[in-house]
């Protein structure tokens with residue numbers, strides 16, 4: 001009987017510990033992933049937002065039209081500059097202030113990692129810091 005109580009006490013302890021581990025299961029902050037680790041859904045979302053908002057001026061393949069070519073564009077190396085360009089625009093480019101941070105981040109990530117570019121992820125937090 002004593003042993004039974006002890007065993008069930010250990011079992012309850014293990015269940016509690018497992019529950020605690022699940023509750024603590026939020027992954028720690030990780031560094032920005034390399035290009036190979038960019039979530040496919042971010043590229044899908046970014047690509048469709050790019051084609052509907054930007055492609056008319058920059059070309060669906062980033063080849064340029066009324067706006068400059070984005071393929072091989074060194075400007076894209078700076079995440080904050082890209083986010084600012086999308087949100088505020090410039091003399092001959094309209095800004096897109098109504099896009100949400102995660103949408104701007106998806107477009108920025110898309111153009112930085114398409115058309116042969118490989119500049120890595122832009123996060124919604126980085127966009128929020130620029131806004």
Ligand code: HEC
Pocket residue numbers: 050053054055056057058066067068073075076082085086089090091092093094096107108111
């Ligand atoms: C109406 C045409 C137009 C649209 C739409 C447009 N752009 Fe532009 N974009 C331009 C022009 C023109 C420039 C060059 C800067 C200027 O003349 O103001 C530019 C500049 C840029 C630059 C800086 C490039 C460099 O090398 O300096 C980036 C990045 C950019 N656009 C991204 C985007 C993205 C992303 C979108 C969609 C959210 C977009 N643009 C929509 C016309 C456009």
